[in-house]
Amino acid sequence: MRCFAEGLYNSRTVVITGGATGIGFAMARAFGSYGAQVVIVSRKEERLAAAERRLRGLGVEAETMVCDVRDEAQVKRVVEQVVDRFAAVDVLVNNAAANFWSPAESMSARSFRTVVEVDLYGTFHCARAVVPHMIDQGGGCILNVTTTDPHRGFPGFAHAAAAKSGVLGLTTTWAREWGHHGIRVNSIGPGPTPTEAGLNGMTVGRPDHPPSFEIQMRRTPLGRLATPDDTASAALFLCSDAASFITGVNLSVDGGISLPVPSGDLQSDPFIASPRTPQGDD
Numbered sequence: 001m002r003c004f005a006e007g008l009y010n011s012r013t014v015v016i017t018g019g020a021t022g023i024g025f026a027m028a029r030a031f032g033s034y035g036a037q038v039v040i041v042s043r044k045e046e047r048l049a050a051a052e053r054r055l056r057g058l059g060v061e062a063e064t065m066v067c068d069v070r071d072e073a074q075v076k077r078v079v080e081q082v083v084d085r086f087a088a089v090d091v092l093v094n095n096a097a098a099n100f101w102s103p104a105e106s107m108s109a110r111s112f113r114t115v116v117e118v119d120l121y122g123t124f125h126c127a128r129a130v131v132p133h134m135i136d137q138g139g140g141c142i143l144n145v146t147t148t149d150p151h152r153g154f155p156g157f158a159h160a161a162a163a164k165s166g167v168l169g170l171t172t173t174w175a176r177e178w179g180h181h182g183i184r185v186n187s188i189g190p191g192p193t194p195t196e197a198g199l200n201g202m203t204v205g206r207p208d209h210p211p212s213f214e215i216q217m218r219r220t221p222l223g224r225l226a227t228p229d230d231t232a233s234a235a236l237f238l239c240s241d242a243a244s245f246i247t248g249v250n251l252s253v254d255g256g257i258s259l260p261v262p263s264g265d266l267q268s269d270p271f272i273a274s275p276r277t278p279q280g281d282d
């Protein structure tokens, strides 16, 4: 589906963390297909190389850089390289994340820290490194990837819920702090999306009522799951000039799954009931 003007992102440099797989890859392909110079960064060189090949095969101008977003010094180096090479960073998409199911009462501090460091600190490091350049160039756009309605509570995902809620706090605060520099900061909240990582996050290790994407689909008013392209299309809009007066929002791309549910349905919702007891004890 080509909903936007051809060349919408011509001459724009778009940096996407975690852009070699899943939703990040769909965003890289989408921005690139509308003319952006795309730079994808993540830890695993082999994933980056495969993604670069695929993107170039589609005619996208893609570059890759190895970087662990938890490491502030690495992030700074990568941003300097991007600015040296392309003169500007017009759009930063903070998409890299870690997640796995883990009941709160047995979650180790290290597990909690791992997810918070990737999702929350990673977002902080990348924005912190990019923003001085955006200020110098007179503006830019930051898009943080959160999740649909992170304040709602996600049993089994306390680390990700804390991290993504923190990212929402960064989004609104940065929107206020950097607006007068012409920098817009928004976030986007995908609904359950059957990427490989999404499937693992939903299912691996859960002994009780395996929460399937099918359940999520049934609970979604629009009757299907999110696709990576759904989120990519919303990202194209939010980072474009069509959204030039939009800052500080979290746009859910979830087919309505985060809408309040009637109280009678609460016990059968695996994201509301406890993951250990299907009937829920809360």
Ligand SMILES: CCCCCCCCC/C=C/C(=O)SCCNC(=O)CCNC(=O)[C@H](O)C(C)(C)COP(=O)(O)OP(=O)(O)OC[C@H]1O[C@@H](n2cnc3c(N)ncnc32)[C@H](O)[C@@H]1OP(=O)(O)O
Residues within 6 Å of the ligand: 097, 098, 099, 100, 101, 102, 108, 109, 110, 111, 112, 114, 147, 150, 154, 157, 160, 161, 162, 164, 192, 193, 197, 198, 199, 201, 202, 204, 205
């Ligand atoms: C609001 C949002 C709601 C979300 C609710 C919906 C969820 C489903 C939708 C999915 C949303 C997504 O975010 S999908 C995006 C997810 N993508 C990814 O996770 C891909 C990247 N993943 C990774 O890099 C790895 O899996 C990850 C572990 C996270 C990072 O690896 P590291 O090498 O840095 O860390 P490790 O040293 O291996 O592990 C650190 C600690 O974490 C524990 N740990 C690691 N994997 C574990 C696992 N599968 N199950 C239990 N525990 C695990 C280890 O035991 C360690 O604790 P100790 O034993 O105490 O030392």
Ligand SMILES: NC(=O)C1=CN([C@@H]2O[C@H](COP(=O)(O)OP(=O)(O)OC[C@H]3O[C@@H](n4cnc5c(N)ncnc54)[C@H](OP(=O)(O)O)[C@@H]3O)[C@@H](O)[C@H]2O)C=CC1
Residues within 6 Å of the ligand: 017, 018, 019, 020, 021, 022, 023, 024, 041, 042, 043, 044, 045, 047, 048, 067, 068, 069, 070, 094, 095, 096, 097, 098, 099, 118, 122, 145, 146, 147, 148, 189, 190, 191, 192, 193, 194, 195, 196, 197, 198, 199
């Ligand atoms: N799928 C879903 O159902 C949902 C997803 N989301 C969010 O959407 C985004 C994309 O998720 P999805 O595409 O499903 O998952 P993926 O696992 O495919 O994407 C995560 C990416 O992050 C990269 N990454 C992980 N850790 C680091 C790190 N320390 N430094 C740099 N890069 C890192 C990974 O690459 P590498 O291993 O090479 O580092 C990977 O490419 C995430 O922010 C996720 O939280 C939100 C709600 C639902």
